[in-house]
Amino acid sequence: MTHPETMRAMVLEKSGCPLQLKQVDVPTPSPQQVLIKVAACGVCHTDLHIVDNELPHPKLPLILGHEIVGTVVELGSQVSQLGQFKTGDRVGVPWLGYTCGRCRYCRSGRENLCDQPRFTGYTIDGGYAEYTVADAQYCFPLAAAYDSAEAAPLLCAGLIGYRTYRMAGNDVQNLGIYGFGAAAHIVAQIAVHQGKRVFAFTRPGDVEAQALAGKLGACWAGDSSEAPPEKLDAALIFAPVGALIPEALRHTNKGASVVSGGIHMSDITAFPYRLLWEERVIRSVANLTRQDGEELLQIAPQVPVKTTVHRYPLHEANRALDDLRSGRFAGAAVLMIRQTPESGWLAE
Numbered sequence: 001m002t003h004p005e006t007m008r009a010m011v012l013e014k015s016g017c018p019l020q021l022k023q024v025d026v027p028t029p030s031p032q033q034v035l036i037k038v039a040a041c042g043v044c045h046t047d048l049h050i051v052d053n054e055l056p057h058p059k060l061p062l063i064l065g066h067e068i069v070g071t072v073v074e075l076g077s078q079v080s081q082l083g084q085f086k087t088g089d090r091v092g093v094p095w096l097g098y099t100c101g102r103c104r105y106c107r108s109g110r111e112n113l114c115d116q117p118r119f120t121g122y123t124i125d126g127g128y129a130e131y132t133v134a135d136a137q138y139c140f141p142l143a144a145a146y147d148s149a150e151a152a153p154l155l156c157a158g159l160i161g162y163r164t165y166r167m168a169g170n171d172v173q174n175l176g177i178y179g180f181g182a183a184a185h186i187v188a189q190i191a192v193h194q195g196k197r198v199f200a201f202t203r204p205g206d207v208e209a210q211a212l213a214g215k216l217g218a219c220w221a222g223d224s225s226e227a228p229p230e231k232l233d234a235a236l237i238f239a240p241v242g243a244l245i246p247e248a249l250r251h252t253n254k255g256a257s258v259v260s261g262g263i264h265m266s267d268i269t270a271f272p273y274r275l276l277w278e279e280r281v282i283r284s285v286a287n288l289t290r291q292d293g294e295e296l297l298q299i300a301p302q303v304p305v306k307t308t309v310h311r312y313p314l315h316e317a318n319r320a321l322d323d324l325r326s327g328r329f330a331g332a333a334v335l336m337i338r339q340t341p342e343s344g345w346l347a348e
């Protein structure tokens, strides 16, 4: 397939500044990479943390975006030898862009903790652009069950959300979810499908997110400052608000886990030891393994998980980030890379 030499991309030149629409070179795939024509790219809270300078040492200038759905248009020499992908294949690219394969974490099934990782849309360029390159070993084949916009949120909100949910353990009946955004709205559907009772906690007064939670099968939805009607066996925290950890602990049963799914959080407020007593656990979740991705992408169509997406054209990435920051929509924001005024949203 042929492709142009340059492309439109939304570029972060400097932390703290808005992204800029630029015409840049289409990247050339290395032997291990594929060149992908991007159809859609999800907008994640982590993108906000990068723009807001809350995560150290991003690549600069940087093309954000780590929930990429697109079509393979060119293969690196090694990829074509291995026959792993062919041009025309539909793929998804997640946050985990590369691991060393040699460190003690990689060798023990914990590549999410690799000592020398690279992350899409953070330390390598991502999908807020018409084209991107990605290491073929870290791309997922995508089934046709989802259109590009609907598939995009699965690739981070879904994957990290699923890992967070898994870390809560199996012996969970009542599951609390704090921060009912993109990750929560996917995880809630899986949890309900698996017979859990979901209690959804939103920003105070966010009736839109509470209504979405109810629609997706939550048995209760309320403000994060409220007490649920029953004690929780586990709580997942997706809002970057440290005060929610003691708040969630307060409502848990003995032996419960409180799992934080985000990469950045405000300081956790001090709390009395009795809230942690009786073998309650607080833990974080970092990144994802490829196995998490394979599992989630297999489970999602079985549930079936339906994502609620808000589409923005590529050049309005700053507005999408701003709306995410202010909680102006329920569900997930997705950039549609190819849009014309006449034809509306062109996914492929």
Ligand SMILES: [Zn+2]
Pocket (backbone or CB within 6 Å): 099, 100, 101, 102, 103, 104, 105, 106, 111, 113, 114, 115, 116
């Ligand atoms: Zn490693």
Ligand SMILES: [Zn+2]
Pocket (backbone or CB within 6 Å): 044, 045, 046, 047, 066, 095, 156, 157
């Ligand atoms: Zn993300």
